[in-house]
Amino acid sequence: MTHSDADSPASLSHLDAQGQAHMVDVSAKDQTVREAIATAHVKMQPQTLAQIEAGNAPKGDVLGTARIAGIMAAKQTSNLIPLCHPLPIQKVELEITPDPALPGYQIQATVKIKAETGVEMEALTAVSVAALTLYDMAKALEKSMEIGGIRLLKKTGGKSGEYWA
Template sequence: MTLKKSLTHLNAAGEVAMVDVSDKAITHRQAIAAGQIRMKAETLEAILAGNSPKGDVITTAKLAGIMAAKQTAHLIPLCHPLPLQKIAVEITPDPALPGLQIQATITTTSQTGVEMEALTAVSIAALTLYDMAKALEKGMVIENIHLLAKTGGKSGDYQVGSRE
């Protein structure tokens, strides 16, 4: 992997600065991120049966992920606010884990990418799953949050497992 020689979030004086994207082309961009929350089989069964004291765990976590993607620029310093055309958060039971798989797909037509929005959506959905189900189990583990793919922009496309 080759690292860039200059840091993009520092200005000429070496001070922290937001990257100027005003000269970049507006293009269609998409990012897909994933993660998971591991839990006891009994906890997963209770969530799927709707037996959590806090209510509908999965729907609440999906909504939290969508809301989080829209707030990314408020949460991560130097992240650009973006017009998001699509935010999809999917949460799928995985009995083999056991637990829940989380995937977020974010789409924009803008001057910069949406990787951080996708990663934020997955992270907050995972935290919400934990919060909604912690009365059932406190030992759940949030793990493996990562970018699966991204398209668009000057740096080109990326897919997990590909050479960077």
């Protein structure tokens, strides 16, 4: 198998000429408004959904705790993902919506910033941690819940422009 120069370690943004991982220098990039929206879901039995909606989870406020955990996670992304930049996030919005057809919950995070780099990883981290927290808060009701569908829906701003799933 042959590799082109485009595939050499030096041409990959997070690898140096020796192929070692490093944080990309974004200091020369323009600050622009950037936004990312990510989604995830937690699938569960209908009776588990009904108990959470009724406020009958043994650990307390499942959705409020998951929402706060997702917001906190977005702000901590650079501590969790090795090559992410620490960012001064200006907005994190986390929505957790019951979905009887799943059955379970749809989770969506919107993260916004004015900076030199994007917030896709922050939005993805937010929905992931919110889903994990929802699981943790409700596991006494059901241990077979399934977390899935974690993906980027949209990103705007920056040199690469817009992305829509």
